[in-house]
Amino acid sequence: MLDQHCRVQYVNRRAESLCASSGPCRMVCGCWQFTQADVQDRLEQLVRNVCAPGRSTAVGGGFRMPLGEGPPMLVSVLPLKANHPLASPRSVPLALVFIVASQSASFAAxxxxxxxxxxxxxxxxxxxxxxxxxxxxxxxxxxxxxxxxxxxxxxxxxxxxxxxxxxxxxxxxxxxxxx
Structure with missing residues (x-):
């Protein structure tokens, strides 16, 4: 979960593993960052959109993140409203960010x-x-x-x-x- 400035509010173990030294992401001063600048820009844009204060109908989005040699990963950003139980202690809208390896993301017809x-x-x-x-x-x-x-x-x-x-x-x- 990220706030509107991409500051990490919660991260699971799998997400932490993406931040390994050779991984596509890292945490810098408590903020989530992708190593590729264009991917980071897209993430920030989507997070700002879903976390916009006073916005009642934020819609999430997603994109593919190329990884060079391997298959791309899918990044989805969805809104978590301020009144949601996971967000309520913080009283601010948050973004749920999901990163899935595209090889495991072959979806049913x-x-x-x-x-x-x-x-x-x-x-x-x-x-x-x-x-x-x-x-x-x-x-x-x-x-x-x-x-x-x-x-x-x-x-x-x-x-x-x-x-x-x-x-x-x-x-x-x-x-x-x-x-």
């Missing part, structure tokens, strides 16, 4: 997602798109629909799956692939 979760084809494509690290706006552009229409699909997707956060949708899709 959208027709399988639709079948297993009782979704429409469009809702399943949106779920797969979110799990692949895209934003709702990216999905709207890919599907050539308005952002409002994409958000309507997201509302229906979340209602049908019982998910309350986009991250939960991502985890659900990942569990379908793993299971």
């Amino acid at each position: 959208s027709h399988v997602i639709a079948d297993q979760l009782g979704l429409t084809a469009t809702e399943a494509r949106l779920a797969a798109s979110l799990a692949a690290g895209n934003t709702v706006l990216d999905f709207a552009a890919l599907q050539r629909c308005t952002p409002h229409t994409a958000r309507s699909h997201l509302k229906n997707l979340m209602r049908k799956t019982g998910c309350r956060r986009q991250f939960e949708v991502v985890r659900l899709v990942q569990s379908l692939q793993a299971g």
